[in-house]
Amino acid sequence: MVRYVHYKDPCSEEITRVLESIPPCPGTCFFMDINRSTDMKYLGGLKDWGRKLNNTFNALLFANHFEKNILKGLGDEMMLFVPDEELFGKEANNHYFGLLEDIYASLFLIKNHPNQDIFLNCKVAIHYCTEVYNITFFENANDYYGSDIDLTARLMTKSIENRIVVSEKFYTKVKNDLITFNLPFNTGCLSGISEKFIENFKGVPTSTEFRVIDV
């Protein structure tokens, strides 16, 4: 459950005690961005881009039952977080491989839909987070903070239209699922996964390993 952090005294000792007592909340973080919607706002009216944004958000969220996992929407970008505790309790798609496959399938459906006038293509970054806390500084809001959330945002800079960037940490989780299901490592969208890339992101003290899957 989210912990609301709000202390008026900037030198409060209690805030330190409270923050130290909050445990990490491991889970999967997604950033999803809808492409070209800014261009569209200059080229067409609200009825056009508003409709396509509505359709695309629906296809990404409701068709995958992610609607309760959305934390923030900023314009055409969304941040979602699926805590492990919640993932393992789901009736369906209760594993990392399932999350990845369904995101891939959504991007595939959008890209290959026979009617190209209803959706907008997307780009995605996915990271498995361990350094993350379910806290908020704003009343009645749910949020997650931590260095792994920031890293997911950094990974997003490596994504382009119709591409999923997956951190090596998340990929390892997916591979563990495949071992559990007795499936080969090239199952589904993983047949097209890239070799490992290594990047030094600004502000991140260690190198980050990631791979990409193009839809």
Added chain:
Amino acid sequence: MELTLQKTDKCSIVSIIGRLDTTNYSILEKKLMEMIDNREDRILVECSKMDYVSSSGLRILLMALKKITMAKGKFVLCGLQDNIHEIFEISGFTNIFEIHSDQEEALKVF
């Protein structure tokens, strides 16, 4: 998920029973692609006992539709439960697939 197959003089009927998701969509994919490759291009997918579909399942249906359309065949769905119909609607599938309420109605179009 289970698949059952039935051949009539009009078409092949594939019935999906249970949940079509990331762990089993490849079974449906293999079966449909095998049928299409064997020129069985008049296919009815019976969904009345399919109680869950994920995007991965939808992807296979779209791929099958595209392949059969190119082969000038017919790919029809029937018997979608309400929750499944909603997912089809959100995904823009109700406008591209021929969907009938039940098998009896669907068979009339072949």
